[in-house]
Amino acid sequence: MKVLFRNIHLYLSLAAGLVIALVCLTGALLVFEKELQHTIYPHRYKVEVGTQRVPVEQLVATVEKQVPEAKVTAVKLYDSPARSIEVTYKIEEKVQGEEEPKSRTELAFMNPYTGELLEQYNHRNSFFYTVFALHRWLLADDTGKLIVGISTSMFLFILITGIILWWPQNKKILKQRLKLKWDGGWKRLNHDLHIVVGFYTAIFLFAFAFTGLAWSFTWFNDGIYWITGTENVKFEPPVSTPQPEAQAITLDQALATAEQMYPGASYYNLNRPEGPEAAVAFTVMPKEAIHDRASDQIFLDQYSGAVIGTNKFAEKNLGQRIRGTFYPVHVGSIGGLPTRIIALIACIAGFTFPITGVILWINRINKPRKKKKSKKLKDSAVDEVEA
Known part of the structure; x- marks a missing residue:
């Protein structure tokens, strides 16, 4: 039976190994993307703490003045006093040969104390977006997305068969498969890096790969709601x-309501209403949120400022809550810093497995050849002696 599992493990690995290695490598780069961004571009995110913040509406006016074609859609404020404020805006531009103009979304990083525009930023033009696009669809749109999805599905079977092949027959073998033998030569070290490290990281890689399928296949995403007996509503x-001659509330008034309802939240994301009947919406991440996707949405009447609706994470159905948990599990943020470190290590290990596996395979192929060659040399020596 192990021969069957070894063949499944081998041929699936040979078929999907290159894609798996690339997805794991890019995944490792994305685990600490925010921290890397803050380290590389501190001027964009960090500001000197002042005594008084300028009004949010003033920040919006500054962006619209300095970027005349911009249409501000949202403002995001963080709990850290030394953090800049992010103003999201859209720019519509005409594309040659198309009737409808296309819009691109950009960010303006603002100093909340001076009102200065620190930097304009387009995520799609960044290095990390390229890494993300490689991770999700290999820079090949729907075709790449399908290849990643199929390779990820294969990876699940590779991990399962790998654990079956790892499973020891006795305690002596168990001890050998639980620790690296650093002084056993390069072949033994390669063997242990594949098998021992594979055992310790398999469960985490399985979780990352399994949750990743939700972004590759619609049927998988829909299956979450089917299994839980809920709907993706x-x-x-x-x-x-609308009130006759009534003025819409300002973003500063909306922020005051948000801070009153959720004091000390990790961030507040205020969305400007689009149209006279739209609500002023704000998304907030409560301090006690169970993970970084458990945010709440509150809707305010844009004229009276009264709360007219909520869309809280805790009020969503089971399927929506499970689906909302897929992202923090996938990126390793579900348990904070410890699980993110585990995700980084597991992804780096996942990148090495196709390499160490191919070396194992080549060594296994060459082993019978060396034995056969050695036997021929011995037989030849015997013939010479007898002669």
Whole structure:
């Protein structure tokens, strides 16, 4: 039976190994993307703490003045006093040969104390977006997305068969397969890096790969709701009630409501209403949130400022809550820093497995050849003696 599992493990690895290595490597780079961004571009994210913040509306006005074609859509504020404020805006541009203009989304990093525009940023033009695009669809749109999905599915079977092949027959073999033998020569070290490290990281890689399928296949995503007996119902935002000659509330008033409802939140993301009947929406990450996707949405009437609707994570159905947990599990942030470190180590290990596995395979192929060659040399020596 192990011969069958070894063949499954081998041929699936040969078929998907290159894609698996690339996805694991890019995944490792993305685990600490935020920290890397903050380290590489500190001027973008860090500001000197002042005594008084400028109004949010003033920041919006500054962006619209310095970028005349910009249409501000949202403002994101963080709990850290030394953190810049992010203003999201859209720019519409005409594309030759197309009737409808296309819009691109950019960020403006603002100093909340001076009102200065620190930097304009387009994520799609960044290094990390390229890494992300490689990770998700190999820079090949739907075709790449399908290849990644199929390779990820194969990876699940590779991990399962790998554990079956690892499973020891006795305690002596168990001890050998639980620790690296550093002084056993390069072949033994390569063997242990594949088998021993593979055992310790398999469960984490399985979780990352399994959750990743939700972004590759619609049927997998829909299956989450089918299994939980729920529906993926899209939340319909409530509408504001237009008042004759009434002025819409400001983003500063919306922020005051958000801070009153969720004091000390990790961040507040304020969305400007689009149209006279749209609500002023804000997304907030409560301090006690169970993970970094457990955010709440609150909707305010844009004229009265009254709360007219909520879309809280805790109020979502089981399928939506499970699906919302897939991302923090996939990127390793579900348990904070410890699980992110585990995700980094596991992804680096996942990158090495196709390499160490191929070396194991080559060594196994060459072993019978060397024995056969050695036997021929011995037989030849015997013939010479007898002669």
